[in-house]
Amino acid sequence: MSLADTRTAVSHQPAAARPDVSLASARRIVHDLFKPNPVIYWTDFLVTFAIGVTAFQGVKPSPLFSLQQIGLFIVSCLMFYRLAMFIHELVHIRSGSFTYFRIAWNLMVGIPFLMPSFVYYPHMDHHRRKHYGTDKDGEYLALGQNGRWQMIAFVLGSFVVPIVTVFRYLILTPLTWVSPSLRRLVMRHASSLVMDPTYIRPLPTAQAMRIIRIQEVACFLWCLAIAISVCTVGKYPFPFLIQCYLTGATILTINAIRTLGAHRFDNEEGEMTFVEQLLDSVNYPSRPWITTWWGPIGTRFHALHHLFPSMPYHNMPAAHRRLMEELPADSPYRQTNRVTLISGILDLWRRSRDYERQQAAVRRAARQTA
Numbered sequence: 001m002s003l004a005d006t007r008t009a010v011s012h013q014p015a016a017a018r019p020d021v022s023l024a025s026a027r028r029i030v031h032d033l034f035k036p037n038p039v040i041y042w043t044d045f046l047v048t049f050a051i052g053v054t055a056f057q058g059v060k061p062s063p064l065f066s067l068q069q070i071g072l073f074i075v076s077c078l079m080f081y082r083l084a085m086f087i088h089e090l091v092h093i094r095s096g097s098f099t100y101f102r103i104a105w106n107l108m109v110g111i112p113f114l115m116p117s118f119v120y121y122p123h124m125d126h127h128r129r130k131h132y133g134t135d136k137d138g139e140y141l142a143l144g145q146n147g148r149w150q151m152i153a154f155v156l157g158s159f160v161v162p163i164v165t166v167f168r169y170l171i172l173t174p175l176t177w178v179s180p181s182l183r184r185l186v187m188r189h190a191s192s193l194v195m196d197p198t199y200i201r202p203l204p205t206a207q208a209m210r211i212i213r214i215q216e217v218a219c220f221l222w223c224l225a226i227a228i229s230v231c232t233v234g235k236y237p238f239p240f241l242i243q244c245y246l247t248g249a250t251i252l253t254i255n256a257i258r259t260l261g262a263h264r265f266d267n268e269e270g271e272m273t274f275v276e277q278l279l280d281s282v283n284y285p286s287r288p289w290i291t292t293w294w295g296p297i298g299t300r301f302h303a304l305h306h307l308f309p310s311m312p313y314h315n316m317p318a319a320h321r322r323l324m325e326e327l328p329a330d331s332p333y334r335q336t337n338r339v340t341l342i343s344g345i346l347d348l349w350r351r352s353r354d355y356e357r358q359q360a361a362v363r364r365a366a367r368q369t370a
Helices: 003-011 023-029 038-059 067-084 086-092 099-110 117-127 148-159 161-176 180-189 206-233 237-260 274-279 288-294 302-307 313-326 332-336 341-369
Strands: none
Touching (some): 038 067, 099 206, 302 313, 313 332
């Protein structure tokens, strides 16, 4: 059932009979699962980092296109992808806590990957009830109502983003230091990790701007060091750069495909109710030996995350089990589950295809009328 169908069904029910989500009741069920465990965060982060770096370093000396090289490349991409997704936790963890973890993540991942934590600050708009699914939400596109070309373009954009990102930090960043107008332009249009290319980011506060400048300078110096290495050392860095590009493009592609299944992307009607937002989000609780790889750090429990954005990733499986056991049989939360990511993407593809056919029929009818 699409979100539009769900809206219609819900709207025709008597007010007393409409399914609802009691946040208070749901929170009581999982009340002891909101405290992040720093030991789990640090252990997961450091072990994943060690495996990822070791696999990445093993790719170049391996025989070209051998099973060993391909295997090491896949392992490095999956580990780096997991590391990158910690940015999602950093945004939701209470400000002022996990300070050393934030610093370590930015130094070891955010800066080298050219995705410092400031680019994900707009993610909070995705969780504001009045912003979700609107033009103020940079992480939402009405893909189910805009045709399949937008889905394809979104995934293919993963191969362009690494190049654009290098240009942003190596060329545009120093120019923004001398041009306030360019600074505002770059901050509004080229400083957000979002899926909507038309998203306009609000200008940050003075305090946030200080952090942003520090992270921007670090990314610029990282890019500059690599550029100098290419110019002075010559031939040697190019295999490294090619591997970096392919790794980045692969990670972005995996994340883009995951994102296609994270929501039903049906909203084109402005502000949504909380229940509609929940029903528009999807959980993939089954087959964790598979879903954990493409949906790491809790991202496979996306509906649960929208129900409780501050819940740490390591407690999500237990929280989901409790909710499924104790919530009422008619709870909308039970409608957020899917078994496989493929089923979610195929459903979105079919709805986009049907939309295209409807629009084609409307155009044919208009031509016949004319």
